[in-house]
Amino acid sequence: MDDTIGTPRTDPALLAALRRDLTGSAFTVDGVEGLLGPVASAALHREEALPALRATAGSRDPRATLTRLFVLGVDVPRAQAERALGSLTVDGARRLGLVDAAGAGPDDAVRALVDLRPYEAADGLGAGGLDSGGLDGSTPSVVDWWIASDLGELATGAALRTDHVLGVGGASTTLAQVTVRGPRGRVLDLGTGCGIQGLHASRHAEHVVGTDISRRALAFARFNASLAGLGEDRFELREGSMLEPAVRPGEPLFDLVVSNPPFVITPRAHGGAAGDGAVPVYEYRDGGRTGDAIVRELVTGVGRVLAPGGVAQLLGNWEVRRGEDWSERVGQWIEESGLDGWVVQRELQDPAQYAETWIRDGGTTPDRDRAAWDERYAAWLDDFASRDVEAIGFGIVTLRRPEHGAPSLRRLEEVTGTVRQPLGPWIESSLAAHDWLTARDDDALARERLVVAGDVTEERYLTPGADDPSIVLLRQGGGLGRTVRTGTALAGLVGACDGELSLGQIVAALGSLLDAPAADVAADVLPGVRGLVRDGLLLPA
CATH class of the missing domain: 3.90.930 (Outer Surface Protein A; domain 3)
Known part of the structure; x- marks a missing residue:
């Protein structure tokens, strides 16, 4: 597959024009929700497009044009696109790789090649960011950017391409909100994807390194960082797998590592690679390991890139095998890491629930393709049965390299109820309380x-x-x-x-x-x- 299709490009002048258009159009989270209304907005969050299509139909508001084009994946007349992109122009958007146009006439269709939407979240850092000293005691500020990613199933009506670059989902937001936000010198965003964790880290770090095995993901991350006004002097991107590209000879270690890794446990036919049999492999979620090995590898290996006192935070899945408690398996990883460790299990699914979740995530449903659904479902159940897996846990892992001496923090707990986000400041204060x-x-x-x-x-x-x-x-x-x-x-x-x-x-x-x-x-x-x-x-x- 051509990995340049639907991949955005960076050009400082064109990106500046795009920022002016998006800002001037009030293409923000509040602006779009105000346009759509509460019913259509809530439906869109549930991946139901029809109410939003109805709410924007016939509207000449630039927000409606941008929402239909970049969020809903609907072709819009060129004249409307030109009004919404007055500074950039449709030709400028084409040069950035954002759209394609059927022709130069006012009624010719303009089609989005990427998903581009406003994003906001409170990440636990005070309004002042790094310049105000980090955790300044103020109310956590809401940050807002525009994030480009691949068009999703909602817009395309088709299964995802295997090199799909995911936008900001629930897991991404969770990680951003649980990450500690004290001032940091160097931060590693391992498996950066569209770059969202690196953007958050740039608010309280002097330098961020984002890594990913996917060149398309790095192109999206570079575009998003540039659109947010960050150059590679602040947010550097490197291609490579896991920890391999993280530290180069002579470079200092990292004060913080964040990772939303490709932790999904994917079947491997006859012990081979994912995708050899019935189940396609998606780069954004499949790490190329059997079972939960990629999370174990990261937990046990991340210490070698952490500076003394450095913290690593990641999301992950782990298998719960017959006759074992989840904490036994994950606890062994923490022991092997040689680091302080605190794991909070947030959810537990049985193998059938897990299989259904991730088959649907790839765009296959029983209504659309019953044969493919059944084949993939069986592959997942067979894979789990081969290792006596009775459940799959999901949770948050916080690791820390002790500044001196042996690790002293070993904490594994299950918290499945509602928590008050952002948790990052609370986690940081809990680590400090442990030391105290x-x-x-x-x-x-x-x-x-x-x-x-x-x-x-x-x-x-x-x-x-x-x-x-x-x-x-x-x-x-x-x-x-x-x-x-x-x-x-x-x-x-x-x-x-x-x-x-x-x-x-x-x-x-x-x-x-x-x-x-x-x-x-x-x-x-x-x-x-x-x-x-x-x-x-x-x-x-």
Whole structure:
């Protein structure tokens, strides 16, 4: 397949003209949603185009033209395209590789070759970005860019090409929002795709390196970075697989690695490559490994490109095999990595659910092609059965290279409920809390003063007629939204944490109140205090 078809090109003058047109047309997330209305906007998020087509039909608004052309994949008359692209012109858009035109007449059709749409997300970094010192305590700002990618199934009505370059999906947004955003010198965006993680990283890093095995993906990333005003002095792109192109001789290591890798577990016929049999291989999601080996390879190998204190964050799938808990397999990877490790499993699917998800993702449905659906479904189930896979986990992996000594963080947990995004600042503060606790034994901890985090509420449940509660729950409004059940002593201690008294003083007072030795009270409550500090419900004063 010709990998230049539908691949955008960069030209500084033409990109400047395109930015003027997109800005002047209010082709933003809010602008498009305002044009479409809530019903059509919600339907479009569900990959249903008809309401949006109806909402934009006959409109001369440039937003409608750009939405029909680049988002819905509908041909538009050249005269309308010229009005929407007044600075760039249709000929300029053709030179950038964005459109094709049937002719020069006003009614001749202009057809989009790429998907180009507005994007916005809150990534946990304050409004000032790197220039304001990174995490400046301000409300996380909403960033907005325009992102080009390949036209999807919604626009083409056909299955995806195997070298499809994906736009920004739910996984991309999740990773952007969980990434730590403190100031960084060098950041690696491994498997950059359309470049979205690198764009976010450019807000708080001095230099970003994006790598990908796909030349088409790198072309899209280069276009998107250029459209956002970033040159290769800030966002450098390299071709290559996994960690191979990351560090060159004489270069410093990375302070942050982010990766939304091609983690989808894809069947390999008779132990061969994906695509040998019934299942096509897609570059954006298939890493060329059997089972979950690509995630294991990244987890166990990323430490060699991390600077001391450097953090790596990635998304991944892992197999849960018969007779094992998911944490056993992933925990072994963390041990092999030699790094601090924190894994949060967000979802668990059975093999049938997993197969259905990714067969549909490639554009095959039982209504469209029952024979292909059944063949691919069977291939997935056979592949999982060959390794006794009973479920597939999805989650977020955070790794850190210790600045000194051996790793001290080993945390594997399942959190499937709603969380409050962006999580990046909370994850960064949790890592800092772990270090703060590690540096203090119980005697040192008892000398500290703590305060209750502002997002914590307390619930008490009493048996009718009882004076004291039988259950006390502490609920966290932010972060992972934890609910912690406490005993009477720990609840009393938390209630007294206003920053005035040390923990030791509070424990002594509780001992007098409960008529118990202070040492016994300390042994009862300090492990719970450590957990509450670690999770951000209690903070050092």
